[in-house]
Amino acid sequence: MDHCKDFIKAEFPCIDIEMFQYIEGVLENGIDDFHDTEDIYEAIGEVLQEIANKSESDIRGICSKLLHLIHPHSNSNASKNGHTKILDAPVHLASMAADLEDNDMEIKSIWVNSRDDSLKVDKKKLKKAQEKLQQKHDKRTEQVVKGVGSISVASSNKMDGATASQVTSKKEAKLEAKGNNRAQDIKIENFDVAYGDRILLQNTDVTLAYGRRYGLVGRNGLGKTTLLRMISCGQLRIPSHISILHVEQEVIGDDTPALESVLQCDFVRHGLLTREKEINLLIANGSAASADLSSELSEIYMQLSAIEADKAPARASVILDGLGFNPEMQKKATKHFSGGWRMRLALARALFSKPDLLLLDEPTNMLDMKAIIWLENYLQNWQSTLLVVSHDRHFLDTVPTDILHLHTQRIDTYRGNYEVFEKTKNEKLKNQQREIEAQNAHRSHVQEFIDKFRYNANRASSVQSKIKMLEKLPELKAIEKEVEVVLRFPETEGLSPPILQLNEISFAYPGCNNNILTNVNLGATLESRICIVGDNGAGKTTLLKIIMGILNPTLGVRNVHRNLKFGYFSQHHVDQLEMNQCSVELLQSSFPGKTVEEYRRQLGGFGVTGDLALQSVGSLSGGQKSRVAFARMCMSNPNFLVLDEPTNHLDIETIEALGKAIQKYTGGLILVSHDERLIRMVCKELWVCGGGGVKSIEGGFNEYRAIVERELAEASK
Template identity: 35%
Template sequence: MITLKNVTLRRSAKVLLDGVSATINPGEKVGLVGRNGAGKSTLFALLNGSLHEDGGDFFLPPQWRMAQVAQHMPETAEPATAFVLDGDTRLLALRLALQKAEQAGDGMAIAQAHSDLHDAGAHDAAARAQALILGLGFQVHELERPVNSFSGGWRMRLQLARALMCPSDLLLLDEPTNHLDLDALVWLEAWLQRYEGTLVVISHDREFLDAVTQVTLHIDNAQLTRYGGNYSQFEELRAQQLTLQQAAYERQQTKIAHLQKFIDRFKAKATKAKQAQSRVKALERMEKIAPVLASADFTFEFKEPPNLPNPMLAISDAAFGYPPADGGTPTTILRGVNRTVLAGQRIGILGANGQGKSTLVKTIARMMPPLGGKVTEGKGLSIGYFAQQELDVLHGDDHPLGHMVRLARTLGVDAREQDLRNFLGSFNFSGDMVQQAVGSMSGGEKARLVLAMIVWQRPNLLLLDEPTNHLDLATREALSMALNEFEGTVMLVSHDRALLRAVCDEFWLVGRGQVGPFDGDLDDYQRYLLEEARRLRELARATAEPSAPAAATAPLARDGREQRKASALARQQLAEKTKPFKRELEQVDKRLAQLGAEKAQLEQRLTEPLPPTEIADCGRRLKACGDEIETLEERWLVLSSEIETLEAAQASS
């Protein structure tokens, strides 16, 4: 188990943990929570060995294998599958050992290496790596793309997959949900629930913490407190604890006041001096209970819009996608879109990764033109747009006040500097912070600046694409409250289910090339994602193939009876198409079983005393078996991919 006993941790001169003690048992899944700057990352640094305790005793079992997500951005041209596969450090070491044994012609070492590789799961390692990559939202045709061809967010997903690929007894995850869509987040939750090792995770997503943790460690005022239960249970227990602490504090203050009154009244009287002195000693011995200080949580509000057009906008038979590049053809993602947005609506936009959520939002936000149809805006429509990449377009060498001055000039508004300073102060940019370079700020501070700039514009339609990625729990709560009090219309894309539940009263589903209403709540959608994750990945791949336009025209829902008839016919047609592939796949499976048995016999034989010539023969045959197994496994993947392609094409027709 992991133990901390009277541990003190400092960052420079600041004490972040002061004489804390805690225990983490093997197999526990722990959520590490606390305000930004409380010391969560510092405790992580202690756990991963990059920081040592300044006092007390810290113990982590030396035999435990540790995995965590590398924070640097990978720049390699290595294919995605190979990059993730290299996360299995044990396989890497064993393959190196096999290579050395083969170079030395050491039959016994070759046999041992093959046996060890089999035990380490080398036979299905590539398939496991690809399952991780696909689960985190990538498409099949991206499995062999170079890592450096992906954007930063997608590369961080590959870093996460690489960490999950690593065999571990302790897994450390620091904000693993920041770069994930809701479908990938649901998949990650299911994976972590099956993880058998010890997990310690930092996250500001309360529903994610509720789903994957059973213990909560809370850092507050340089103290570390362990609570049994997930985040919601921790909140309830802490609220009860604070209530009891406040009541005990008030009772103690009453007692102190009574003792002090006696002391003040009788300390000058000779007959009462002895009693007064005993009460002075009682006060000195009394262990003081700290008061519960009201925390100054961040709050803000959206200003009342100057007008509310109704409808806000109307979309008629529209096609959304990307305009042609270099005179080519446009890429259509969504077609036949007919939706109306009314004043006061709270719309959550759902959909699997790659289905077109951001494309829809960007087009409504005027960042991209529609490829067809019509988008009619209401008179006086004013859009406040928070994009996932919004933080990247801030000027790193400028400061918050400079951003506000430039925004006012762009909008042609005459604003006094002091008014802008006061406004920034309401978003916790006070004093010297208004002159601090944005590039030196944290992700949460940058996100608050973007929110401040949106609020100042007084929009009547808010388009928010993953606004919580860099926000802590307190700021997420403030955003949720502000959105609920906002009098305009909200359209929200987010993987934060707590925010979606609190803000949205209806949902749109983006999928299969169309946009339609989703008849259900977030629990229904989560079940839908878990059940349909594989099919959605296949459909995402199909959109990049010639059959994609046909797939895009499929309706989101069909009549039940017609659907059953169509499904039966589709299954029959699919069986005919996939029959030859499945027949060959069965033959490959049989041959793999034969080779596996032969390999096991050779490995067993090599454990017995044999003449050197037989050892060499067994080693060569073992290598031949391994090579054939590798070839057949590659063929198995090709056949499986062909079958999946046919199934995807059938599903999308």
């Protein structure tokens, strides 16, 4: 055994003393029962693989050498064919088979090598040993990291109910401490993210290669926004030399002009210009150290020239213009802008800053179609790393080079845009299903053979080999399919036309001299599928409110059928929900007098089922809140839907379900949306707001997109 001990120490120099003693004990106790390599591998192979980064074939080779050290004069053929057992007396198999139950173990003993249970790996002991090894590893790593300072290992941090834990390797910690880490790729390895008691991500790895554009997708409520926040606020650690900018909060309103607000986020340029003004003022006042100041001023001019500071205003203006800020708006103080426009300013500042890692969460939500098209074109030339959460299918087909799919507490990476991802994922799932079915069929076939010949002496070796083969087959987990989202709008009864007519409508808000809408003539029926598009501020929402009678036109006549019942989903509908109530209570307070089963049935029609319906609305994700809002809107059984930006909080699957629900809906529809896929799915007529009027485009969305792209091309010249 001394040779075996020396050999194990040589092969595994870093082996823990407890594990070494465990392996030594197994080998000593079973020295007379090891007849081939397979016997040794079954006894200690699993343990050896746990303590060393070696392949199965390497471990089997080590087991073979151990067998040779234990039995140096053994016959190789005997070891291959197994140990020969000599019977003490003739055995009459037929008589033994007649009394099978009583003699089961005796029959088996004839041709099955009995094995001492002490040779088998004790699962509890193995688990305990592994835990001890892991604790020691974590302790050593933590000591190293604490010694270098800035990074902690497996530490949990809280942020708005969310926590993250991450293990950092010694190598990374040392590089970070010495300031030698200059890698541009970002690797976040072995991390967990939880929200309260709910685990969002577990033992996850994410790699972001420099210069790639990543789209983060997944169902609502799985933790996409939480992950971005964890990265941006340092809960999940990345190299300190990499600059991060997360567009999440709107710009604070003050007296700073919009253009200057964007320029100020270039801190190097802003600092140099501020210092330039200070020096010029000192020189003008006759400072005694004017020679030194002049030298410093020359250095500042050289630095300003190196960063092309003179071109910065033009670059900032191009970005602002692309996001919808005309020259007059660029001069306005930020305090005069609404929250949506301040979010656009925050996006403009991020694009101008060019951080190493730009994090965007639903950037298209605050944009009109023209700005979305501009942003798609701009981000296609983004030089550094981009990580964007979006549910806009066309945006995900246009911008990302890679897709990160968040599901079942992990993240899978796919090369290509969303369309490629969807095809690859579906093909991958099909292959996995085929593999599972093939393995199940193989298992059934082998098991059938085992059951048939289990007690046949002539087939004993074959039966045993097949049993071993079954034990070694990998366990393939059943594919966890995501639950399909289904939305159901209520059935409606037909109405005789005319249904809705606007004749010579004009509108201006009180105290405003300019009309937002002038001489509008429009009509709709229960078969209408109309989409309204146009720049922000062009009057889309105002037109919707006139159609529904919320606003009265300044001039003109609005005619509607007396039985026409509108269902209105406003873009702020979700924010107006009572957050402290559960979904059932919300419907009950809005439409009293019905049973709890009716409220739950209504919510179930929009995917709010089970415990979700009993959670407080405030604890639901944005998409889940939107479904609750849809359920409440449809409680009155409307026969004409008016949907203003309904997709802002919905994931791709729910947007797809919304499109299918609209296609099946028997009432009329007017939709305001910037989601190109939804528009193409459901809309048959396109109304364009702009210039104080509304016009219908015969060519539909294709013609409108072509018009916008021509305008952008002309503006960029």
